[in-house]
Amino acid sequence: MTSNKRTIPLFSSALANQGIDLAGAMRRVLESNSFVMGKEVAAFEAEFAAYTGVAHCISVANGTDALELALRALDLQPGQQVACVANAGFYSATAIHLAGGVPLYVEVDEQSLTMAPQALERALRDKPAAVIATHLYGQLADIEQLAALCRSAGVPLIEDCAQSHGASRGGRRAGSFGDIACFSFYPTKNLGALGDGGAVLTANDALAARLRALRQYGWSKKYEVAMLGGGNSRLDELQAALLREKLPLLEQHNARRRAIAARYNQAFAKLPLRLPVSVGADFAAHLYVVRTERREGLRAHLAECGVATDVHYPIADIRQPAFGGRYDGVSLPVSEAACASAMSLPCFPGMPDEDVERVVEAVAAFFSGAGA
Structure with missing residues (x-):
């Protein structure tokens, strides 16, 4: 017999956001009359980079764009393989295909369901152009070992942190172990906006410069296209202001x-x-x-x-x-x-x-x- 009690939701935005001054953040943006690439975005990028422990945060429109732009920043060439897992919802594969690459699927660990280091070691023999390691369900992968394997093979490592905001090990947070880290701020995420949003983090100055250009048409300055493969992927001021309220x-x-x-x-x-x-x-x-x-x-x-x-x-x-x-x-x-x-x-x-x-x-x- 069906229960007469109210249904317990898998996730509730109303409960998760209770007590947060979201309206105040919205008013702040409306009163500023600045809606794209303004002070709220700059402030959130600095605050989230500091929280994660990485030098650069480049905000983008969503988590899939974050992964695609990370691959483009690494200069992925058409047909090159990118190692990833097969049990994480096809999100990595979507970005790999958008960037022109081909997924190279790697088995996961029986316990954590994240990429198994032994399986990655075998996959690296195929010389993939990059590795995407997903911290699935919020569980940090064996990221130290994965990073060591990638360094030894000379293959860049992308952390997919879409589900792991704030997870840490040994004093280091998710997003600080690889060459590039990608985040989603979809509303159900641990740090969620009221719409789509994402970010790419890196400690590498050159990669950060490429990412900032790629998120906005490949511009080096306004209307000057310095690199091909760029797009229009920007976090708006409203979402940045809301994320600033929620980050603390x-x-x-x-x-x-x-x-x-x-x-x-x-x-x-x-x-x-x-x-x-x-x-x-x-x-x-x-x-x-x-x-x-x-x-x-x-x-x-x-x-x-x-x-x-x-x-x-x-x-x-x-x-x-x-x-x-x-x-x-x-x-x-x-x-x-x-x-x-x-x-x-x-x-x-x-x-x-x-x-x-x-x-x-x-x-x-x-x-x-x-x-x-």
Whole structure:
């Protein structure tokens, strides 16, 4: 029987943004009468670069543009391979294709579901032009080892930090390990705008200069095109102002996400579920993802209990119909098993404790037989 209780959402913008002076940020921009590439953008770029611990932040229109422009800044040539994972929603592959490259798929670690260093070591023998390492669900990859492998091979490393704002290890935050880091500020992200937005971060002065040109037509100065391959990808003043209001709260919001994840891990420890491997600083808890072969049954039961869920992500890149069977000969058993068993539970700042307990009770009921 369907629950009469209100549905617990997978994410709630209303709850996540409660208490933040978003209207004040909007008024500030409206009163400035400056809407593109103004003071708010410059201030946010400086503040986010300082927070991440990287010299340069170049804001752009969205996270996909961030990845594409990062590849263009590295001078990716048509047909060159870019190593990436296949279990992260096709976002890297989209950017690789837009930049003219070809994905080279690398297997993931069984525990973290992020790029496996041993698999990357093998892939580097094919001499890819770049590597995109995704910090999936907010979990830092084994980024130190991946970075060491890339340095040894002379291959640039791009960190895909779209889900890992604020995750850290050894005092270093996501986005400070690779040659370039790419962020998304989509509204559901740990640091989310009220629309699309993104950024590319780097410590390299020359790459930063290329990225600033590429985001705005390839200009070296107004109307002077110094490089081909540029586009129109700018974060607007309004989104920058909103992000400035939210950035000081990121640590607090991540702590709440981790606290919810820790409660779930504690409650589900004896259930037949694969749980996140960390609830520490290296996990930003963007998504709380469990794995079970009974995924569809559990999702149906939770829906009846008024608990929203989702699947991130159901189709491995190598099985996407757009490829038309191009990767039929590629075997990535860990990635494909994850796509077949992963599901996300509600976990976001502002989520009430009573909702967390409702989720716990509903999941437990399914495995106790009440929902079978």
